[in-house]
Amino acid sequence: MAIDPLSNARSERRWAFAMVGAAMMMLFAIVWASLSPHMNPPSNIENVDPNTLHIAGEFTEDNLGTQVDAKGRVTTRIVTSQFSFAPECVVVPQDMQVTFRFVSPDVIHGLLVVGTNINTMVVPGYVSQVHTMFDKPGDMLMPCHEFCGLGHSQMVAHVRVVPIADFKPDENGRVACAEH
Amino acid sequence: MGYVLTTFFIMGFGYFVAESALRQPLPAPRLAWLGFILGIVGTVMVVATVLTGHASVMFTFYPPLTASPIFYLGLVLVVVGSWIWCVLMLVAMMRWKRANPGQPVPLAMYATAANAVLWLWTTIGVAVELLFVVIPAAFGWTQTVDVGLTRTLFSWTLHAIVYFWLIPAYIAFYTIAPQAAGGRLFSDLMARASFILFLLCGLPVGLHHLFMDPEHSTGFKSIQMILTVLVAVPTLLTVFTVTASMETAGRLRGGKGLFGWIGALPWERPMVLATGLSFFMLWFGGFGGLINMSYGMNAMVHNTSWVSAHFHMIFGGSVVIMYFAIAYHIWPSLAGRAAPSVALQRIQLWLWAVGMMVMSMPWHWLGLNGQVRRVAQFDYADPSMSWWTPWMAVSLAGGFVLVVSAALFIWNLVSFHVERSAGVYPAPVKYATALHPDQPVPAALNGFALWNVFVLILMAAAYSYPIAQFFILNPPQAVVHRVDR
Amino acid sequence: MNNPADTDPDITDPTLAAHLDEAPSGAFALAGIAVALLLVAWAIIYLFVFLPRGPVG
């Protein structure tokens, strides 16, 4: 036989090592991002009964929106339902840690905030929680991104990021969007 | 569309391979026809319910939205039809092995059988979801749905299903394209290893579709992310092996130097042209996929047009264009006539690739900027979205090109039968020979027993607790939302 | 291995050897460039889109 029968196996092996190396480089970058700057998927397994959300507790109608607690932590609670967000506009401070908590009383929804890494599914039966920080002020679009029924396309909300100086909680620690 | 086009194509191509590569008749052709009829009946049921507005739940179902039971039963029939195909493929391979003891199964058949094995594993998730959760809810036997469980079961199917769609294209890359280009397959063993890697790594990775879901923990998400990184490896191996195979063809035709062989390839042959265009689109599709699977990075693009762009590139582009090329390649031996116009076939392939690029490329950028998918209308008056309009127009233009190309494809196949000019009875389809045809094949790469054990172990590791948790933690369920009454 | 009917009688081992002394350098070059560009594109998105969008989780 005129050509070396193992030469192709050698080339293949060299290529395979290079490719596994390339995959490992990406993996390393991903793991680093998850550990050091904390860029992780939202994975907070926390159950809540979708049928009685509105009766009592954290997600009753009057408790929604942004609230600053006694320790100064900012939490924004939003209910996604067919086919709107409640509330449709929330205010959050710039350069502060913000915790979003989303629930659904009916079907699967999902949302993202345009231009940020905020992205989560909202599954009935679970609280979806996202910790984040905004570094620029402005109104950001927050559309529903998972098909939730025939009114899905019109399900849109906004996140209004304001400088800390303009972020003024009332006596109950609550901040809401002004009428627009 | 995704289910029906692929399932029927793959079944047909599998039957063709089983007869042409093994050179033995198909076992139980009547059963094959039964599978086909089940598929047709199921498709009619699905299409009828969707068109009459009784199944506005899309093809990922989205429980607790619940459609007419006829919709789900139709899907079950399609899947059952494809299971018949799987069994026939495995029986055909075993018969051949019994008749040719100690001989390696021809690569095309081995890969087709690998796909059948993969599909049997893949469909378990959606079959369990439909039979035990969704269909009882659709008939009204149950009032609530464990949404986390249904999403997890669907994710079991959701990723491996695309490998089921993809593998026929890879079969063409490895076993048809090098032969069509006049060369040899660079390495038969590497091809087998790639198909096995698809089988192993394609299954335990479905949770990467649920990175943004609240019902799974960081641990299982991250191990499935790592396994997903590994699933890029067989594609990267394929890129090299197929490129090297094409290089042998180019050099045998007189190509010299580092890149001279590329120009020497017979690009006028549709199979060669399609392989080139397919690899070009695979780059973009693979790029989108690498971003999708990168754990935290998924947050930038989850459920946006980016994802649509990714699978239009990789499936609608690189895979479907190979389906076209395979159809052109095998039609002469099915019809008993030569192609009336290879030029029209080339035009059709070019239109498809250009249309798909023009349609999908803008979606990457729009998706990265927050254009969500599965939405019927946007508020283009909103300043944050007004700049999308021209890009959507570009995308739409690409869509029209695709429609023209699809129509031309149908004409190209019809023309085999209507034009008198096509007359010469062509030679039967040949499969590529390996560069070193006598390299011994380990028994493990000539069967699936060992690999099934590993799939079982990996699936158990990746999915056992993520599914069991719904029975252990018993999360609150969601009430069924009927969309058809 | 392969069916004898599949084998092209024109391509003999000496023919292969005569033509394939450079192979697979072209495949290494072409596939290598493609994969390198892929990694670069991935890194661009990672560094210039993903990281600036800030922490979540």
Next chain:
Amino acid sequence: MSTDNKPATSTAEASRAFAVTVSAAIFAIAVMVGLLGFVVMPVLEGQTTGLDSFTAICRAFGIGIPAEQNARSSKPSAPASSTAWDSATRNDVRRGDAAAGAALAQDTCAACHMPNGLSADPASVPSTTGLSARAIYKQLHDMKRGERVNEAMKGMLDELTDQNLTDLAAYYSRLPRRNHDIRAYNEVTPNAVVLATKGDVSRALPACEACHNPTAGGPLEVPALTGQYPAYIVTQLQAYAAGTRKNDLYGRMRRIAGKLTPAEIAAYYDAPRP
């Protein structure tokens, strides 16, 4: 290099060696992947967020420990509607006795709602046909609890038990839907038809029929409005916009009605479908 030159046993041995090597490699990868995903990543990440290693690993496996115990908002508030679709309520509504409901309707409701469910005063008394049992039950329950304010109805409902409500819901949900011709109503403007069938994304207004069509798959308690009196729909939209009716879940209808102009409300929706 043909296999024929070798004794069969050596090929079999080589195959076995291949299988063993591959098995070892796959197990090694699986173990490393497991360690990285369940130990290294969660522990390192847990250190920066103040979780001890044990908790971090448990959380990585998803053993029900939320990331942090959030300060629960403790502000007590009366729900807009106390109707909840828990399993008890769903079962009660499903098992309502239509015959008992018919007798009760004859005594209590027929004076205003008429025996066939079609009222004589379309502006203030709705058609009660073509509605699901859940839709009827929800409104009866809310009015009985005073969450939807209606003095006339409250007086009647005070006399009724929850079982009576489910029976009435069962009876009225079985009445045939009112048949009517859209063309008889000249108030329907093209704009209203667009809002009803397509909505308006610039105001985040979903199409009315995304929920109120009988086959829409909207919220469980949503009333189908294809047979409702236009005048009644107008008064209810006005009440939602003014905030005098507020028993809708999470203010969905209040927000929608609030975004509509008075002219749009006047141009009522009545779906052009059977």
